[in-house]
Amino acid sequence: MLDEIVTVVKKCGDIILFADGAERNVSSKEGRANFVTKYDVAVQAYLEEELLKILPEAVFIGEEGEHSKAIGEGYAFIVDPIDGTTNFIKNYHRSCVSVGLALHGTMEIGVVYNPYSNEMFYAQRGKGAFLNGQLLHVSSNRLEEGLVCFGTSPYYAELIDQTFDLVKILHRASLDVRRSGSAALDLCDIASGRCELFFECRLSPWDYAAGSLIVQEAGGRISRMDGTGISLDKGCSVLAGGPAAWEDYFKLEGHMELA
Template sequence: MELKEIAEKMQEVARGAGRLITEAKHPEVFVKEGHANFVTSMDLASQKYIIEGLAGLLPGANFFAEESEQNRLKPGYNWIIDPIDGTTNYMLGYKHSCISIGLVQDGRGVAGVVYNPYLEEMYVGIENQGAFLNGQPIHAANRGMEDAVILFGTATYYQELADLTFAAAKAVFDRCADVRRSGSAALDICYTACGKCDAYFEIRIQPWDYAAASVVAREAGCAVTGLQGSDIRYDNPVGVLTGNPAICREIYRIVDEQAARLKGERK
């Protein structure tokens, strides 16, 4: 099956999962390990729906999903799924969450679908075929740092990274037009892909949060790397930086400077 056909099925499944979560009334909330780390009954229902919808598409493909107890990237095809990216937003009725479905083949992202059901925005990236928003091609912006809006993320359950994250965000804020923190990494990365914003960074993030969106961003012309300039990986949590290549280089430098400063202060 061609990647374009696979991506069409991924979109169909994402739309169905989007309807499922937005039509739900009063989902149950459960606490996972770590500070302010939540899962809802609709995360679980959405994940089940997505896995069932994709199960026959690529026989033998592995599923790597946020709400599974064990995740391991395997050779060949891997579906990397976040059934609701932005769960805390979802719990609170703060309508900024999405369905994220990525397809990774032998360690490389080859297709990604990110669906915001509240705005009915479908972001799609297909290897060597481009990036799209609701069927229209999208491209990264080319603004300079002083005119840029930079997005950043930080998970509350990685509290040991908070000082560096917010120090870097403050230093970035001093050099750019403005900063944002939305609570959905997948949407933030897609916003850089379509030029709504200019870059996104997070010091540690799980593969299901960025797998799909990273393909969208790469196909839209963004730099997509590990935060220290390494290649992106999908098997373990990593730092992620994506956006306008020139701005990304400046953010690398800022994060390194702040890390060195904090290390010196703690000696």
């Protein structure tokens, strides 16, 4: 099943790569800088059609569309057709397709593909995490020896000051900070050991569902920013990292604990 999902996701990457910048048909959704293009819609439609061929009984939950579906007790696909839509609009080449498969509310498969770099990240519960066939493992560095990647929760203006106050704290406590515009890829950077810690004060499940399993299967920790478990049925804060850096976060003076 994993191989079938990877094949479908790879084909979606081709749709993104050959997108015509003049025909992206950008429109806005609720919230600040919350955009959707015709390619978000097209990729999600393709994913829904092809993934449900693999598992017809699964619930399909995607960013573009109706969000009231419950994960339920069976299989559920949790999908972001283009994570990093603003990057996609600006041709910034930091966008990806993210597909998670949950069973009884637990992540079983995660696939994240950046077509611009041709990097396919994937994991299956209990079988490890991989990048283009190479086994991944998170960094063992302490926070002071690491990079911090973060998201700004741009759709939630009330979180801006909190976010950047924390960025200042983490900048002083680490080697440096990075902001990429794709939470799914940031989580994969944690899994691959490129960064030691990631946080974002508010995300939706399709932003982190696939990446959460990839982090865990690479030996990392992922939680809300208060240390409790992430949710797959509603949005929450996200904190992820190698075990050492994740633990160091909670030792920082002035760290935030958000649900």
